Amino acid sequence: MTERIVRVLDSFGDDRTVQTSTDIARRTGLPSSTAHRIVGDLVAAGLLERDEQGRVRLGMRLWELALRGSRALRLRQAALPHMERVQAQIREHTQLAVLEHEEALFLERLSHPEAGANITRIAGRLPLNASSSGLVLLAHADPEIRERILHGHLEAVSPETVTDAETLRALLASIRRRGHVIAPGSIEAVSTGVAVPVRDHGQVIAALSVVLPRAAATTPAVNALTSAAGAIEQDLRSAP
Amino acid sequence: MTERIVRVLDSFGDDRTVQTSTDIARRTGLPSSTAHRIVGDLVAAGLLERDEQGRVRLGMRLWELALRGSRALRLRQAALPHMERVQAQIREHTQLAVLEHEEALFLERLSHPEAGANITRIAGRLPLNASSSGLVLLAHADPEIRERILHGHLEAVSPETVTDAETLRALLASIRRRGHVIAPGSIEAVSTGVAVPVRDHGQVIAALSVVLPRAAATTPAVNALTSAAGAIEQDLRSAP
Numbered sequence: 109m110t111e112r113i114v115r116v117l118d119s120f121g122d123d124r125t126v127q128t129s130t131d132i133a134r135r136t137g138l139p140s141s142t143a144h145r146i147v148g149d150l151v152a153a154g155l156l157e158r159d160e161q162g163r164v165r166l167g168m169r170l171w172e173l174a175l176r177g178s179r180a181l182r183l184r185q186a187a188l189p190h191m192e193r194v195q196a197q198i199r200e201h202t203q204l205a206v207l208e209h210e211e212a213l214f215l216e217r218l219s220h221p222e223a224g225a226n227i228t229r230i231a232g233r234l235p236l237n238a239s240s241s242g243l244v245l246l247a248h249a250d251p252e253i254r255e256r257i258l259h260g261h262l263e264a265v266s267p268e269t270v271t272d273a274e275t276l277r278a279l280l281a282s283i284r285r286r287g288h289v290i291a292p293g294s295i296e297a298v299s300t301g302v303a304v305p306v307r308d309h310g311q312v313i314a315a316l317s318v319v320l321p322r323a324a325a326t327t328p329a330v331n332a333l334t335s336a337a338g339a340i341e342q343d344l345r346s347a348p
Numbered sequence: 349m350t351e352r353i354v355r356v357l358d359s360f361g362d363d364r365t366v367q368t369s370t371d372i373a374r375r376t377g378l379p380s381s382t383a384h385r386i387v388g389d390l391v392a393a394g395l396l397e398r399d400e401q402g403r404v405r406l407g408m409r410l411w412e413l414a415l416r417g418s419r420a421l422r423l424r425q426a427a428l429p430h431m432e433r434v435q436a437q438i439r440e441h442t443q444l445a446v447l448e449h450e451e452a453l454f455l456e457r458l459s460h461p462e463a464g465a466n467i468t469r470i471a472g473r474l475p476l477n478a479s480s481s482g483l484v485l486l487a488h489a490d491p492e493i494r495e496r497i498l499h500g501h502l503e504a505v506s507p508e509t510v511t512d513a514e515t516l517r518a519l520l521a522s523i524r525r526r527g528h529v530i531a532p533g534s535i536e537a538v539s540t541g542v543a544v545p546v547r548d549h550g551q552v553i554a555a556l557s558v559v560l561p562r563a564a565a566t567t568p569a570v571n572a573l574t575s576a577a578g579a580i581e582q583d584l585r586s587a588p
Contacts, residue, residue, distance in 0.1 A: 110389035175414070
């Protein structure tokens with residue numbers, strides 16, 4: 109039952125914010141009567157909201173339940189003031205990501221109105237071997253997860269994504285040594301991702317990154333990110 | 349079943365981020381075996397995560413499902429850059445709230461490190477008759493909801509919260525006339541809330557507010573909020 113509820117909730121997205129029960133049945137592969145019943149239950153519980161045309165969207169109640177007391181919110185709250193400082197300096201895109209089910213899940217993104225291309229979305233995911241945040245998270249992941257990724261299929265998001273296991277292994281070692289990654293073109297040819305790890309009590313729990321136009325200097329970004337990551341770590345240590 | 353899942357998720361909060369199944373059974377009033385089974389299902393679906401001690405917390409997957417494609421995220425994304433501008437000017441607390449089940453639900457809060465008292469939390473709620481955001485939302489709510497609140501029990505959060513129905517009715521009319529509210533001491537004696545409505549296609553969908561120390565001038569806040577609300581409305585209109 110819980111798994112079916114997840115399938116229904118999972119059928120919503122940036123490009124599908126409002127759906128009919130019939131849409132949901134088709135997208136989830138659930139029998140139409142089952143989809144209708146689950147949608148009805150979710151509406152009754154406030155997790156979905158029905159509009160005037162009888163279509164449904166994710167409810168504010170679901171948002172509230174998911175955030176109140178969540179690790180995502182705590183981390184994002186600690187990071188936001190420092191992300192804003194990076195953003196004020198670099199004026200492109202500043203992002204916070206965590207490792208979630210072998211992908212980089214983005215918790216926050218700040219963008220300048222005139223910033224360049226960036227496919228990252230809040231609550232969106234990217235492969236660990238492609239995004240700069242993902243590379244940092246993978247470099248510091250449990251060795252078991254890292255080996256599983258290195259031995260699995262390495263997806264190419266762009267022609268410059270590192271998809272060779274040994275090249276990736278060497279890159280991850282250099283990220284651990286240097287404390288940051290500069291990943292030109294690994295997501296889009298026109299941009300460079302720069303990312304650093306964020307630690308809580310010594311453990312890497314997130315990656316902080318900026319997306320720059322390919323031609324931009326990367327040193328100011330590395331410096332801004334490194335100092336922001338340090339400040340976030342300090343705030344996490346002193347938080348209750 | 350869905351209702352029980354909601355009860356389990358609802359048992360988490362800022363002060364209860366990690367719980368055992370036994371804690372959850374006690375707090376939800378569910379039979380222990382039922383609570384254990386639902387927790388197990390939610391862990392299997394990734395909506396809860398188990399730690400080394402077998403306790404559970406809200407999962408990143410729940411956060412992801414709740415945000416992707418949500419109205420809360422869309423609204424908050426449109427508002428954030430303009431909230432940051434208010435925040436840079438006023439340097440106290442800047443908040444965004446929506447009307448949800450006859451309360452003000454807070455979607456976002458930015459705070460200055462040296463800002464004064466403020467009990468608002470992201471994903472937290474306050475009574476409509478007490479918070480400045482709530483007053484604005486109530487002033488522009490469906491007449492039916494407004495009358496229900498006016499005829500119900502009006503909770504006093506502080507000694508200065510308006511709890512007399514006729515005084516509140518007059519205050520709401522003045523909010524609609526002036527386009528903002530200044531609410532000194534209605535939540536805490538030491539602070540004043542200032543709030544304005546945010547519209548989407550003419551309809552009030554949110555309230556934007558600041559919390560100031562009681563002695564602070566309110567005109568700069570009214571001006572900053574009014575101009576930010578206008579900018580958010582423009583961005584919502586031009587958004588896809």
